[in-house]
Amino acid sequence: MSENKPAAIYLKDYRVPDFLIDRTELVFDLDDSVTVVTSKLHMRRNPSAGRITTPLVLDGGEDVKLIGVAIDNYTLPAEEYHINAEHQLVITATPDQFLLTVETVIEPQNNTRLEGLYRSSGMFCTQCEAEGFRHITYYLDRPDVMSIFTTTLIADGEKYPTLLSNGNEVERGVSDEGKTIVTWHDPHPKPAYLFALVAGNLQHISDTFTTSSGRDVTLKIFTEPHNIDKVDYAMGALKRSMKWDEDVYGREYDLDIFMIVAVDDFNMGAMENKGLNIFNSSCLLARPDTTTDDAYLRIEAIVAHEYFHNWSGNRVTCRDWFQLSLKEGFTVFRDQSFSEDLHSETVKRVEDVSFLRTAQFAEDAGPMAHPIRPASYIEISNFYTLTVYEKGSEVVRMIHTLLGAEGFRKGSDLYFSRHDGQAVTCDDFVKAMEDANGVDLTQFKRWYSQAGTPRVQVTDEYDEQAQTYTLNFSQMTPATPGQPTKLPVVIPVKMGLIGQDGSSLRFNLAGETTTETVITLTQGEESVVFEQVAERPVPSLLRGFSAPVKLSYDYTTEQLALLLAHDSDGFNRWNSGQQIAVNELQALIAQVQSGESLNQESALVSGFSQLLADEQLDSAMVALILTLPSVAYLSELAEQIDPQAIKTARDHLKGQIAKALSESFASTYERLNVQEAYQPNEAQIARRALKNVALSYWVASGDEQAQQALVNQFRNADNMTDQYAALATAVDQDLEVADELLASFYEQWQQESLVVNKWLTLSASQTSAEGLGRIERLMQHPSFDLKNPNKLRAVFAGLTQNVTLFHDASGAGYRFLADQIAVLDKRNPQIASRLCTPLTRWRKMVPSLSDPMKSALQQLAAGDLSKDVYEVVSKSLAD
Numbered sequence: 039m040s041e042n043k044p045a046a047i048y049l050k051d052y053r054v055p056d057f058l059i060d061r062t063e064l065v066f067d068l069d070d071s072v073t074v075v076t077s078k079l080h081m082r083r084n085p086s087a088g089r090i091t092t093p094l095v096l097d098g099g100e101d102v103k104l105i106g107v108a109i110d111n112y113t114l115p116a117e118e119y120h121i122n123a124e125h126q127l128v129i130t131a132t133p134d135q136f137l138l139t140v141e142t143v144i145e146p147q148n149n150t151r152l153e154g155l156y157r158s159s160g161m162f163c164t165q166c167e168a169e170g171f172r173h174i175t176y177y178l179d180r181p182d183v184m185s186i187f188t189t190t191l192i193a194d195g196e197k198y199p200t201l202l203s204n205g206n207e208v209e210r211g212v213s214d215e216g217k218t219i220v221t222w223h224d225p226h227p228k229p230a231y232l233f234a235l236v237a238g239n240l241q242h243i244s245d246t247f248t249t250s251s252g253r254d255v256t257l258k259i260f261t262e263p264h265n266i267d268k269v270d271y272a273m274g275a276l277k278r279s280m281k282w283d284e285d286v287y288g289r290e291y292d293l294d295i296f297m298i299v300a301v302d303d304f305n306m307g308a309m310e311n312k313g314l315n316i317f318n319s320s321c322l323l324a325r326p327d328t329t330t331d332d333a334y335l336r337i338e339a340i341v342a343h344e345y346f347h348n349w350s351g352n353r354v355t356c357r358d359w360f361q362l363s364l365k366e367g368f369t370v371f372r373d374q375s376f377s378e379d380l381h382s383e384t385v386k387r388v389e390d391v392s393f394l395r396t397a398q399f400a401e402d403a404g405p406m407a408h409p410i411r412p413a414s415y416i417e418i419s420n421f422y423t424l425t426v427y428e429k430g431s432e433v434v435r436m437i438h439t440l441l442g443a444e445g446f447r448k449g450s451d452l453y454f455s456r457h458d459g460q461a462v463t464c465d466d467f468v469k470a471m472e473d474a475n476g477v478d479l480t481q482f483k484r485w486y487s488q489a490g491t492p493r494v495q496v497t498d499e500y501d502e503q504a505q506t507y508t509l510n511f512s513q514m515t516p517a518t519p520g521q522p523t524k525l526p527v528v529i530p531v532k533m534g535l536i537g538q539d540g541s542s543l544r545f546n547l548a549g550e551t552t553t554e555t556v557i558t559l560t561q562g563e564e565s566v567v568f569e570q571v572a573e574r575p576v577p578s579l580l581r582g583f584s585a586p587v588k589l590s591y592d593y594t595t596e597q598l599a600l601l602l603a604h605d606s607d608g609f610n611r612w613n614s615g616q617q618i619a620v621n622e623l624q625a626l627i628a629q630v631q632s633g634e635s636l637n638q639e640s641a642l643v644s645g646f647s648q649l650l651a652d653e654q655l656d657s658a659m660v661a662l663i664l665t666l667p668s669v670a671y672l673s674e675l676a677e678q679i680d681p682q683a684i685k686t687a688r689d690h691l692k693g694q695i696a697k698a699l700s701e702s703f704a705s706t707y708e709r710l711n712v713q714e715a716y717q718p719n720e721a722q723i724a725r726r727a728l729k730n731v732a733l734s735y736w737v738a739s740g741d742e743q744a745q746q747a748l749v750n751q752f753r754n755a756d757n758m759t760d761q762y763a764a765l766a767t768a769v770d771q772d773l774e775v776a777d778e779l780l781a782s783f784y785e786q787w788q789q790e791s792l793v794v795n796k797w798l799t800l801s802a803s804q805t806s807a808e809g810l811g812r813i814e815r816l817m818q819h820p821s822f823d824l825k826n827p828n829k830l831r832a833v834f835a836g837l838t839q840n841v842t843l844f845h846d847a848s849g850a851g852y853r854f855l856a857d858q859i860a861v862l863d864k865r866n867p868q869i870a871s872r873l874c875t876p877l878t879r880w881r882k883m884v885p886s887l888s889d890p891m892k893s894a895l896q897q898l899a900a901g902d903l904s905k906d907v908y909e910v911v912s913k914s915l916a917d
């Protein structure tokens with residue numbers, strides 16, 4: 039590891055800024071070789087800092103070249119300022135109030151980190167969150183410094199006719215050299231991380247939205263010309279989001295124009311810059327023949343997410359980056375609720391919970407585990423995590439469950455009105471919820487400071503004589519790095535009781551008779567007694583996944599089957615089916631590992647057979663129930679991860695169910711395989727989901743006709759959902775025809791970059807004799823581009839899902855990934871760091887894989903690393 043170990047930054051060290059920037063005036067002279075940035079900052083000492091002699095320290099970057107500095111038009115001589123080892127500009131003496139002028143030069147065309155100002159397919163664009171603005175010019179690059187921005191863009195109008203920034207366009211002209219000059223003004227004070235500019239030759243579509251108070255807002259979505267036929271869906275999604283935020287949160291949009299721009303090279307999904315959201319094109323562009331149903335729903339959710347940030351993030355922002363979940367957890371909760379309201383609530387909840395339990399629980403059990411409000415970090419980019427986002431959302435959801443919809447709305451109203459225009463903390467959010475509802479959430483706040491997934495154990499007793507039913511709960515949160523002991527947390531357990539015939543039993547709790555309640559756990563151990571319970575019930579616990587915990591109760595398979603068939607809670611119906619599958623799969627995994635012959639009985643066969651026979655059921659739910667737990671989820675649940683055994687067990691169970699029910703799958707497939715004009719609507723999405731699950735089982739049964747149906751579907755599909763499902767099944771089932779289909783898929787879609795990404799992933803995930811040579815070949819393929827994060831993610835997602843290739847006992851797969859990360863780290867540290875995740879799990883792997891995985895990390899650690907990769911690698915190797 040490099041000699042200078044990057045230092046950690048601590049929440050406890052927070053201090054208010056010494057200076058404030060009331061107004062920021064930026065001029066960008068954009069050019070293909072160098073971009074000149076002139077910044078005029080109207081600054082003053084912060085009266086609340088109480089420090090009157092501290093020097094002015096402005097954040098900068100190694101890629102920013104300083105040309106000159108002036109204070110109130112006095113050009114500073116070299117001895118009055120310097121650049122320190124952290125690339126900061128230090129000015130020793132300043133007046134209390136002054137105009138600071140800084141001129142810098144940057145080279146966006148050489149910016150491969152994709153932070154700050156960079157180029158992506160011929161356009162200029164920015165990404166400033168979290169600390170990208172300092173790569174543009176020297177600034178107080180921290181979210182509690184909020185300023186009113188005026189931005190002037192100067193560029194060749196022929197090459198860059200579209201010149202955008204935050205707020206409203208206020209001026210347009212032509213320079214002496216004939217360049218176009220456009221000035222934008224954003225009246226809302228904002229931190230630098232919300233700054234954005236775009237310059238390019240773009241096309242756009244326009245629409246308007248009339249707010250509840252009657253203001254007309256212009257909506258524009260910009261793309262490169264060849265993608266302009268793929269933005270209509272996002273526009274509809276934007277209007278639905280604007281309406282929903284008015285209806286559900288009473289939040290109106292606050293500028294006259296709202297713009298979205300799609301760019302190809304982007305580190306994450308999308309960014310909520312004030313009035314000018316910038317999207318990874320993979321999260322915005324949609325057309326039936328190129329975009330799957332999943333992607334349609336994801337696009338809608340991300341458009342909503344970024345739009346919702348206008349209030350939860352922009353109008354009320356974060357004091358410091360430790361508070362990231364303040365805006366992200368809350369905004370994810372808001373976008374999840376939006377999708378639940380617009381589509382099937384249960385389906386959406388099942389998908390969100392599956393994702394949380396698979397990926398966030400794994401993070402919470404690994405070396406990078408952290409609370410939703412971390413106490414320290416080395417590189418903040420590493421904390422845009424599933425914990426901050428998804429668990430953060432679950433924590434907000436629990437507040438919603440505890441206060442009820444009305445109480446929660448009172449709390450959010452108070453939060454927005456009390457803190458409008460401020461940079462605040464998670465404590466401020468909780469305080470607003472407390473004050474608006476007259477409740478005490480002190481213990482609840484442990485969710486903000488404790489890492490790890492709590493475990494809840496449940497046992498029960500029934501007293502037939504007294505007709506009382508007792509549930510005994512105990513909770514425990516396992517140790518995580520830096521947190522050896524934990525305190526009990528507040529856990530809302532939504533629940534009901536199910537009778538032997540499947541009906542919801544009535545019970546009496548605290549004088550009230552009901553069939554459903556929320557029990558709020560607060561102690562290490564506690565019991566709840568239900569009265570007037572007519573028979574011994576089967577408990578339906580943690581309905582709707584009311585808390586992000588691992589709950590266990592010793593259900594028999596018969597009890598789970600009863601819940602699967604009858605629970606009034608749709609989430610728990612699904613969850614009970616999953617639990618049966620998990621139990622069977624864990625038994626099979628053990629059999630694979632001990633070399634026993636594999637069990638040929640599955641309780642799922644009769645359950646699934648009933649589901650397939652009942653055409654009245656919601657197809658989307660049936661599709662979810664039929665989907666076996668993923669290799670990734672089974673890995674998270676395992677004491678020791680044996681990927682090959684997990685995959686063998688899962689393939690076995692799937693094949694066995696497929697053979698037993700081959701005819702049902704075939705007839706379900708035929709029944710749902712109807713010709714219709716593609717619409718990404720509820721009914722169609724549900725039908726396609728079930729049809730394609732049925733197809734994958736039918737193919738897994740080995741039936742020749744199924745293969746023919748698959749090939750026909752691949753060739754004749756008029757939408758990407760069906761075409762891709764056929765192809766993915768061919769690859770997953772290792773059909774002989776897979777190579778031919780993959781080749782023809784590429785042939786058909788080589789001009790559509792986002793579709794090519796799907797091809798890259800499937801190609802990399804395919805089991806083949808070529809071994810790692812196949813991955814190398816994909817990385818040499820003309821469609822591959824080392825600069826494009828989507829291409830990198832596509833190939834490495836395929837590789838790391840490829841159990842045989844990635845988890846080869848020689849460790850070659852792990853070494854290959856480590857080598858690629860080391861190379862990539864020089865170009866794009868954020869992406870390199872994210873690719874490390876699979877290697878951080880080494881402690882949980884079976885011994886034969888644990889050692890080689892650890893060696894790959896050690897090999898990485900020996901190199902010269904960015905802060906980003908250094909943090910992940912060093913924390914993963916720490917004892």
Ligand code: TRP
Pocket residue numbers: 165167168304305306307308309310343344347366422
């Ligand atoms: N704030 C963005 C969101 O809505 C995500 C984001 C954070 C981001 N950092 C980024 C996007 C860096 C791109 C690059 O969640």
Ligand code: ZN
Pocket residue numbers: 343347365366369
């Ligand atoms: Zn966000």
